[in-house]
Amino acid sequence: MAHAPFGPLAVSLGDPAGIGPEVVAKCWDGRDGFNLPAFVAIGDPRSITNVWDGPIEIVEDPRQADAVFDHALPVIQIAAASADAPGQPSVHGAHCSLDSLEIAVGLTRSGSAAAVVTGPVSKEQLYSIGFSHPGQTEFVAERCGVGSGNVAMMLAGPTLRTVPVTTHLPLADVAQRLSPGLIEARGRTTLRGLQRNFGIANPVLAISGLNPHAGEGGMLGREEVEIIEPAIAALRAEGWRVTGPHPADTMFHAAARARYDAALCMYHDQALIPVKALHFEDGVNVTLGLPIIRTAPDHGTAFDIAGQDRADPRPLAAAIRMAAICAANREVAE
Numbered sequence: 001m002a003h004a005p006f007g008p009l010a011v012s013l014g015d016p017a018g019i020g021p022e023v024v025a026k027c028w029d030g031r032d033g034f035n036l037p038a039f040v041a042i043g044d045p046r047s048i049t050n051v052w053d054g055p056i057e058i059v060e061d062p063r064q065a066d067a068v069f070d071h072a073l074p075v076i077q078i079a080a081a082s083a084d085a086p087g088q089p090s091v092h093g094a095h096c097s098l099d100s101l102e103i104a105v106g107l108t109r110s111g112s113a114a115a116v117v118t119g120p121v122s123k124e125q126l127y128s129i130g131f132s133h134p135g136q137t138e139f140v141a142e143r144c145g146v147g148s149g150n151v152a153m154m155l156a157g158p159t160l161r162t163v164p165v166t167t168h169l170p171l172a173d174v175a176q177r178l179s180p181g182l183i184e185a186r187g188r189t190t191l192r193g194l195q196r197n198f199g200i201a202n203p204v205l206a207i208s209g210l211n212p213h214a215g216e217g218g219m220l221g222r223e224e225v226e227i228i229e230p231a232i233a234a235l236r237a238e239g240w241r242v243t244g245p246h247p248a249d250t251m252f253h254a255a256a257r258a259r260y261d262a263a264l265c266m267y268h269d270q271a272l273i274p275v276k277a278l279h280f281e282d283g284v285n286v287t288l289g290l291p292i293i294r295t296a297p298d299h300g301t302a303f304d305i306a307g308q309d310r311a312d313p314r315p316l317a318a319a320i321r322m323a324a325i326c327a328a329n330r331e332v333a334e
């Protein structure tokens with residue numbers, strides 16, 4: 001896949017004090033073994049040279065990356081700079097990660113890059129500089145003109161795909177945030193994403209309950225009866241293949257996973273724990289519902305191991321490969 005027919009991908013470095021720069025460099029090093037298409041890194045090149053002594057070439061435009069990719073890691077240098085040491089995040093680093101995200105998304109929206117793959121950012125650091133989105137998912141959606149209700153944060157591994165209805169909010173707020181309309185919208189976005197990004201013509205979506213045992217017919221909580229079942233009925237009435245509400249504790253074993261293409265879960269950990277337990281090395285975060293392709297590795301900044309040459313590049317490699325596959329599927333679908 002060394003040179004994809006649809007152009008290079010833009011990879012934002014994420015927080016410069018995290019493991020993003022290291023895993024981007026390691027992906028370039030392992031580009032043949034990982035079967036990666038050409039990509040360009042976006043960020044402060046010093047965050048890469050802090051942790052890697054391989055060849056870097058500064059480029060101005062993703063389209064120059066094809067000519068460079070065989071012999072050096074192409075990097076688009078951003079104006080924001082950070083002298084952060086690995087493992088020591090700061091507000092400068094937060095500005096840097098936001099700028100690299102903004103530029104990578106802009107280059108993809110303009111068509112200069114075929115897809116955007118985002119490196120891990122620290123939400124705590126971003127919130128501290130006034131970032132008002134729950135995560136990168138909602139930020140990218142806004143930049144693409146898509147409302148946050150109409151995107152879906154999918155975590156995808158080889159044997160399981162999940163989508164949380166609610167993303168980054170306090171657990172105590174989840175039940176109040178759920179509504180039939182929100183579940184329907186996430187379900188619809190997920191089903192369409194399975195068709196457009198994954199090439200699954202007639203997907204099956206399994207929807208979880210919120211309460212233990214999916215509420216035991218209303219005896220252990222009313223959300224299944226009053227909120228989730230009406231959403232399932234509405235999606236079925238549109239012709240989608242939807243099952244549930246399923247007790248969340250019994251919908252992720254192998255036989256259960258074989259019965260659906262994606263699981264729609266009610267909150268963050270319900271969706272992310274099974275994917276990370278099964279696929280920490282190759283799980284990919286894919287944003288569905290966008291006019292562009294955006295993926296990310298399923299892990300975070302890992303400040304605890306940054307700069308120690310311990311970061312595993314396989315999740316980022318999986319995210320880069322999946323971005324290329326989704327871009328190709330989109331070309332066929334459209």
Ligand SMILES: NC(=O)C1=CN([C@@H]2O[C@H](COP(=O)(O)OP(=O)(O)OC[C@H]3O[C@@H](n4cnc5c(N)ncnc54)[C@H](O)[C@@H]3O)[C@@H](O)[C@H]2O)C=CC1
Nearest residue numbers: 119120121122123124296299300301302304305310311312
């Ligand atoms: N897509 C994104 O931008 C994401 C960002 N985050 C952010 O990351 C920060 C840290 O979050 P945590 O919950 O600690 O999760 P984390 O994924 O950063 O780290 C969890 C554990 O896994 C290890 N780990 C993570 N990635 C690894 C890799 N590639 N190779 C080897 N070991 C790895 C870490 O060393 C740590 O022990 C938070 O501020 C959060 O906001 C978290 C998840 C996704």
Ligand SMILES: NCC(=O)COP(=O)(O)O
Nearest residue numbers: 134135136137138285296
């Ligand atoms: N836990 C997943 C995560 O934090 C990714 O969120 P996003 O920044 O991609 O929206």
